[in-house]
Amino acid sequence: MIALIIVSHCHDIAEGVCRLAGEMTQTPVPIAGVGGIVDENGQRQIGTDATAVLEAIESCWRPAGVLILVDLGSAILSAETALELLPDEQRERCLISNAPLVEGAVVAALEASLGHSLEDVNRAAEAVRNLDKVLR
Amino acid sequence: MSQDITLAQFRRWLSLFAEQVQEQVDLLTELDAAIGDADHGANMQRGMRKVQERLQDPTATGGDIGSLFRSIAMTLISTVGGAAGPLFGAFFLRAAKDVDGTDAVSLEQLAAMFRSGLEGVQQRGKAQIEEKTMIDALQPAVEALEAAVAEGLDAAAALDRALEAARRGMLHTAELQASKGRASYLGPRSIGHQDPGATSAFYLIQSAAAALGRQAQAEES
Ligand SMILES: Nc1ncnc2c1ncn2[C@@H]1O[C@H](COP(=O)(O)OP(=O)(O)OP(=O)(O)O)[C@@H](O)[C@H]1O
Ligand SMILES: [Mg+2]
Numbered sequence: 095m096i097a098l099i100i101v102s103h104c105h106d107i108a109e110g111v112c113r114l115a116g117e118m119t120q121t122p123v124p125i126a127g128v129g130g131i132v133d134e135n136g137q138r139q140i141g142t143d144a145t146a147v148l149e150a151i152e153s154c155w156r157p158a159g160v161l162i163l164v165d166l167g168s169a170i171l172s173a174e175t176a177l178e179l180l181p182d183e184q185r186e187r188c189l190i191s192n193a194p195l196v197e198g199a200v201v202a203a204l205e206a207s208l209g210h211s212l213e214d215v216n217r218a219a220e221a222v223r224n225l226d227k228v229l230r
Numbered sequence: 231m232s233q234d235i236t237l238a239q240f241r242r243w244l245s246l247f248a249e250q251v252q253e254q255v256d257l258l259t260e261l262d263a264a265i266g267d268a269d270h271g272a273n274m275q276r277g278m279r280k281v282q283e284r285l286q287d288p289t290a291t292g293g294d295i296g297s298l299f300r301s302i303a304m305t306l307i308s309t310v311g312g313a314a315g316p317l318f319g320a321f322f323l324r325a326a327k328d329v330d331g332t333d334a335v336s337l338e339q340l341a342a343m344f345r346s347g348l349e350g351v352q353q354r355g356k357a358q359i360e361e362k363t364m365i366d367a368l369q370p371a372v373e374a375l376e377a378a379v380a381e382g383l384d385a386a387a388a389l390d391r392a393l394e395a396a397r398r399g400m401l402h403t404a405e406l407q408a409s410k411g412r413a414s415y416l417g418p419r420s421i422g423h424q425d426p427g428a429t430s431a432f433y434l435i436q437s438a439a440a441a442l443g444r445q446a447q448a449e450e451s
Contacts, residue, residue, distance in 0.1 A: 131311040133276060141273070141311025144319070145304070167412055171316035171354055175307055178323075 324350025
């Protein structure tokens with residue numbers, strides 16, 4: 095099974111998306127949230143931290159791969175930086191998804207729980223970009 | 231005969247950059263408040279405080295320019311928290327590749343380091359010139375430095391050219407509409423404001439000119 099990493103600027107969003115996505119699956123899927131930063135006073139702030147993303151990838155590591163879902167801006171830059179810092183063999187098994195964070199994570203968790211491959215899970219997650227929420 | 235630029239000068243550069251950014255935190259905050267999320271000043275200040283701490287401890291930053299740059303890159307990547315962290319991080323990580331195990335470089339090598347650093351930022355952020363980002367200060371500076379080296383100028387004169395190019399690039403961002411980064415969400419409303427990241431990048435070049443250019447000349451005379 096692959097693992098999922100949720101990268102957001104906000105700690106609560108990352109944790110919340112993990113919970114929401116986790117509720118959808120019969121089999122537990124390895125999923126970790128990385129959100130916000132901790133400043134020099136130990137306070138949580140809005141932001142992203144590539145080294146925290148790197149640590150999450152390492153701690154959730156699955157040989158089948160790791161799919162990373164991101165919110166915006168520096169979440170993408172931090173995820174890419176984390177991949178640059180990984181050894182080549184691991185980097186090849188990681189993918190940053192273009193999927194929207196919330197819907198993408200829900201679909202990715204479901205697909206991952208069924209044992210689908212990294213590429214297939216990502217394809218399904220990215221496909222939700224084209225779903226209309228409201229039918230008019 | 232051009233003089234080599236030493237590890238001590240590189241350390242001085244980073245220390246001046248950190249000072250400059252901290253002196254201008256309010257301006258950086260104000261610029262980011264106009265077209266972003268008002269955190270660029272705080273982000274850079276957080277990073278630069280850690281950079282200064284690192285510079286206090288010579289064993290933490292290594293005995294060559296490559297290790298120094300790598301250590302600064304990792305510091306920025308893990309503390310800045312906004313886009314500027316991975317981007318300045320990419321600058322130093324990429325520039326470090328040219329100078330592993332080296333404790334002095336020629337002006338030609340310095341220009342090559344700047345080119346590599348710029349490529350690092352371009353690859354990470356995928357921004358082109360005129361997208362209202364730090365690239366608008368960095369790229370003209372690197373090009374001016376390369377041209378000055380080709381003309382045979384000394385370090386002080388070459389880095390002054392780079393500084394002037396960075397300044398023009400930074401000021402020019404006020405005329406541009408952002409198409410990368412948070413400011414791009416504002417569309418045409420981003421026009422009329424100077425880009426915060428280009429301003430930080432200008433300080434990077436300004437501190438380089440002071441520590442790697444003029445200071446070298448002062449030591450020589
Ligand atoms: N893709 C990019 N390429 C080059 N520079 C960029 C890019 N995105 C943002 N920047 C630069 O980063 C500066 C903003 O840095 P700052 O530290 O405020 O990050 P931020 O935009 O708040 O990050 P976040 O994405 O976390 O909101 C911009 O002014 C711009 O110069
Ligand atoms: Mg900002």
